[in-house]
Structures are given as C-alpha cells and as structure tokens.
Amino acid sequence: MAEIIDGNAVASEIRDDLADAIETLADAGERPTLATVLMGEDPASETYVNMKQRDCEEVGIEGVHVDVDGDAPAADLFDTIEDLNADPEVNGYIVQAPVPDHVDYREVIGRIDPLKDVDGFHPENVGRLVAGDARFRPCTPHGVQKLLEAAGVDTEGADVTIVGRSDIVGKPLANLLIQKADDGNATVTVCHSRTEDLAAKTRAADVVIAAVGVPELIDGSMLSEGTVVIDVGVNRVDADTEKGYELVGDVAFESAKEQASAITPVPGGVGPMTRAMLLYNTVKAASLQTSVDVDLP
Incomplete structure (x- = not known):
C-alpha cells in the first residue's frame, strides 16, 4: 500500500519554519506584506484569495487586498499594478488568474516589478530560473x-x-x-x-x-x-x-x-503547498528588499 504524502502536514511545517524568519524581519522593523489583486467576481478566485489572506494572518504576514471592477478597462488594473510597484510597504503581490477576457494576462505579468513577483511568472524571473539562478521559484x-x-x-x-x-x-x-x-x-x-x-x-x-x-x-x-x-x-x-x-x-x-x-x-x-510557498516567496522578497538576512526552510 502506498504512503500517502500529506501536503497539509508538510505545508504546516513550512509555515511554522517561516516564523523565525518573519520574527527576524519584524525585529528589524520590517513586517512582510503580501497584496492580492482580483479583477472581477469569479467565485473560485475569490475563494483562493480569501485563503491566501487567511494564511498571511496566521503566520504574521501583513495582508492587503485590492478589488478591481471586472468591467473596467485594462488600464485600471495596470494602474493598480503601478501603485503596488511603487508602494514601499508592499513586498510582494499576485494578480489572481484568470483575468477578464479583455485583459492580456501576459501584459499583466510583464508589468509586475520582478522583485515583487512572488508568483515567479515575470519573464525576468523565468529567465533566472532557467539560468539556474532563481530569485523566486514558482x-x-x-x-x-x-x-x-x-x-x-x-x-x-x-x-x-x-x-x-x-x-x-x-x-x-x-x-x-x-x-x-x-x-x-x-x-x-x-x-x-x-x-x-x-x-x-x-x-x-x-x-x-x-x-x-x-x-x-x-x-x-x-x-x-x-x-x-x-x-x-x-x-x-x-x-x-x-x-x-x-x-x-x-x-x-x-x-x-x-x-x-x-x-x-x-x-x-x-x-x-502552493499556498505555503507563496508565503515563503513573500518572506524572501521582504528579505531581499530590506537587506535583512533570514534563514528560509
């Protein structure tokens, strides 16, 4: 009989192991912050975003959420991305997929600051991964x-x-x-x-x-x-x-x-595990941006 690999248990261990890194950042006055962006009202996406925000709260990461009207022009979403890129309090963020049909998701990814791209999808981060020098692993x-x-x-x-x-x-x-x-x-x-x-x-x-x-x-x-x-x-x-x-x-x-x-x-x-590694990437982003060294699991 096969061993059942318990993702919930492994993810819980990773979240627990991140606690020391989060505390190190907090002691230096740098609380890691993750923003989630949702354009539209897709029920599954809303559920995913809520889960990610709850994960942040549980481990001591500051969570921020931004809703964008699903009928708004793509420029509204791009403006939100620019605001998050410029916000020094936000260490990382994700734009929850899917986006509405009138928005080019590849352009969305390309506009995210690579240093805040905690999904690891920006072309610069993909290139670094392929080259063997990954900043953020997806x-x-x-x-x-x-x-x-x-x-x-x-x-x-x-x-x-x-x-x-x-x-x-x-x-x-x-x-x-x-x-x-x-x-x-x-x-x-x-x-x-x-x-x-x-x-x-x-x-x-x-x-x-x-x-x-x-x-x-x-x-x-x-x-x-x-x-x-x-x-x-x-x-x-x-x-x-x-x-x-x-x-x-x-x-x-x-x-x-x-x-x-x-x-x-x-x-x-x-x-x-996907959600746990998003927290991992957020902590890593905070460390890179603040030059506060942390031990990651």
Missing part, C-alpha cells in the same frame, strides 16, 4: 519539490515524467528538476497532448507528476510498481453529493495507489 513547482523532499525521494539520477507543459507548472518544474542541485539532477521527460503512447512514458518513470487538468487521466495500469506519484490536478466532476460535485485529481487515486510507493491525495496534497 509556488506550485517549488511545493512539489518540497513534497518530494518530505517523502524522502532522491531526484538525483531519477527518471521523472511530467504530464503537462503549462507555464505555471510543467515548464518551470522541468527546469527545476534538471538543475545541478540537491533537489534536481533528474532526467526529465515532459509529456503533453501530442505525446504518443503516454502510458509507456509514465511506466518508465520513477516519479510521475500529473499537471494536465484532465480528470483521472492516469491510472494504475500506466504506472510501474513503486512509482512515486505527485498529482497537481484539481478537477471538479459531477457527483452524487450535497454539492453536486467532487474534486478529483489527474490521477485515478484508488487505482494508482495500488502501484505507487507514495502518492499525493486530492485535495490535501499539492494545493496546500
């Missing part, structure tokens, strides 16, 4: 690395198959795992919608990371015995429940756990 990929570390998985020399090539997870995670570093040195295969014989690629892997957004795409028949499985996907599917739906991953959990040596659940796996 939150979900970094969270995956922390989960592998917590599960005792040594990536050096391991064959890792990532299913999904998004700018948010697949691409940056592949780059992180191939870096010459203690949590890298893997041999990485990136699969996507045009990959032929996906099952052959996943069966050949020591570690399979699913981040493609297709409910239960990968089942136990696509895994070799002893594979470590990290499921990044969160998909809402119809179900006979009070809410009328349930959340499932990109991996068919019950089937996969019969083959895997370790596996993350959905929910309770990668999701909590």
Whole structure:
C-alpha cells in the first residue's frame, strides 16, 4: 500500500519554519506584506484569495487586498499594478488568474516589478530560473519539490515524467528538476497532448507528476510498481453529493495507489503547498528588499 504524502502536514511545517524568519524581519522593523489583486467576481478566485489572506494572518504576514471592477478597462488594473510597484510597504503581490477576457494576462505579468513577483511568472524571473539562478521559484513547482523532499525521494539520477507543459507548472518544474542541485539532477521527460503512447512514458518513470487538468487521466495500469506519484490536478466532476460535485485529481487515486510507493491525495496534497510557498516567496522578497538576512526552510 502506498504512503500517502500529506501536503497539509508538510505545508504546516513550512509555515511554522517561516516564523523565525518573519520574527527576524519584524525585529528589524520590517513586517512582510503580501497584496492580492482580483479583477472581477469569479467565485473560485475569490475563494483562493480569501485563503491566501487567511494564511498571511496566521503566520504574521501583513495582508492587503485590492478589488478591481471586472468591467473596467485594462488600464485600471495596470494602474493598480503601478501603485503596488511603487508602494514601499508592499513586498510582494499576485494578480489572481484568470483575468477578464479583455485583459492580456501576459501584459499583466510583464508589468509586475520582478522583485515583487512572488508568483515567479515575470519573464525576468523565468529567465533566472532557467539560468539556474532563481530569485523566486514558482509556488506550485517549488511545493512539489518540497513534497518530494518530505517523502524522502532522491531526484538525483531519477527518471521523472511530467504530464503537462503549462507555464505555471510543467515548464518551470522541468527546469527545476534538471538543475545541478540537491533537489534536481533528474532526467526529465515532459509529456503533453501530442505525446504518443503516454502510458509507456509514465511506466518508465520513477516519479510521475500529473499537471494536465484532465480528470483521472492516469491510472494504475500506466504506472510501474513503486512509482512515486505527485498529482497537481484539481478537477471538479459531477457527483452524487450535497454539492453536486467532487474534486478529483489527474490521477485515478484508488487505482494508482495500488502501484505507487507514495502518492499525493486530492485535495490535501499539492494545493496546500502552493499556498505555503507563496508565503515563503513573500518572506524572501521582504528579505531581499530590506537587506535583512533570514534563514528560509
């Protein structure tokens, strides 16, 4: 039976470990501050933003939230970004995706001050990551690395198959795992919608990371015995429940756990780690901007 990798527990440890760094900054008169920006009234985005603000409150990070009318011109959002760039009290901020259709999200990312880009999506930060000198590791990929570390998985020399090539997870995670570093040195295969014989690629892997957004795409028949499985996907599917739906991953959990040596659940796996690593990046941003040295977990 597979070990269940508890993302909630690992995320809680990271938040606890950040306490000393936050206290060091506070003692120097520098309370880390994270701002969240939401344009529009997407219910899921509102939930995510509220969770991130609650996380800040729990660990002692100052939280600021800015709402922008979803029908307003893109210029209103860009003005908000400029205000946050110029605000010395804000160490980092995120613009919650998705943004309305009339706003170019790539332009949004490009306007964020790279030193405050705690999502790690700005082209400058992406370039630094690829070059092996990351300022901010994107939150979900970094969270995956922390989960592998917590599960005792040594990536050096391991064959890792990532299913999904998004700018948010697949691409940056592949780059992180191939870096010459203690949590890298893997041999990485990136699969996507045009990959032929996906099952052959996943069966050949020591570690399979699913981040493609297709409910239960990968089942136990696509895994070799002893594979470590990290499921990044969160998909809402119809179900006979009070809410009328349930959340499932990109991996068919019950089937996969019969083959895997370790596996993350959905929910309770990668999701909590993404939020924890956002706090991590915010503390790191505050340290970089104030020149107050801190020890990060």
